Amino acid sequence: MFAGCTQNTSINTSNAIEMQVDVGSNYISQNFSFPANVNHFKKIGATDEEIDEYLSLLNENISKKVWQGMFLSYYAIYALKPNNDYVLGGDNVKVERVQYNSSLDKICFAFRFNSVNAWNYYHPKSEENSDGNSHSGQPFLDINSSTGVFPFSQELEGQKIGNIYQNILSFCQQQVFDQEKCYTCPPTTFCYDYVTLYKRVHSNADKVANINGKYHHVWQCDQSQLNQNKKVKLTTINAERQWWYLLVFDISMAVVALSSLGIWLVERKKKSKKSQ
DSSP states (O other), rough: EEEOOOOOSSOOTTEEEEEEEOSSOEEEEEEEEEEEOOHHHHHHOOHHHHHHHHHHHHHHHHHHIIIIIHHHHHHHHHSSOOOGGGGSSSSSEEEEEEETTTTTTTTEEEEEEEEEHHHHHSSHHHHHSSSOOEEESSSSSEEEEEEOOOOGGEEEETTEEEHHHHHHHHHHHHSSSOHHHHHHHHOOEEEEEEESSSSEEEOOSEEEEEEEEEEEEEEEGGGGGGGGGEEEEEEEOOGGGHHHHHHHHHHHHHHHHHHHHHHHHHHHHHHHHHOO
């Protein structure tokens, strides 16, 4: 049912919690990664036993508090209107579970939709979940734009999503390593990477790079900047029949909201069990 970790790294995001939306010619992949900093802890004297314990704890917490929430959100959509063509883990919707990637030194997972229909099944278009605008008077032609809040600056119960994710990393480090080792860990940054084949996509990204024939539009910030509610804007010119790839950005924002809801539901369930 599940494939391995195949996170695509863009530019330099070695110490970033990253969300990447990779739009290919016949697939759309949502890739997520969290810096493990294993190499750093080894350099400052962490033992093999400590590293193993830390990775196990990190995998467990990201699985329960992030991946599970996203998976349950998608499962809830499927349960409302089951369709065997789009079953989670099937040919059209590949699900990659949380796994440590030693070459990236990151904890990664992904959801890959192998057709536009599969994507649309789990991300139905509506006025509520898309704020894209067409300025030509003809839908999906000429100039279309979409603006949203930087994913990690979105809020859940008064907390920034980025801070919630950072707290997961900090908790796992503090459970295994002494305070001195934790303080030496490089500060975490946050990255949203929109990847497209099309040069006609323009943005207000902090960085744009052409890597192996794909255009990476990258927005980054550090933890102190999360409160600035950074804006992410994409614009496409002469979209023609390829209009759908722009809509990926709009829905990706909704996925973050869904994942946040999932985190809240998981935490609520845990608290309910403790109170019983």
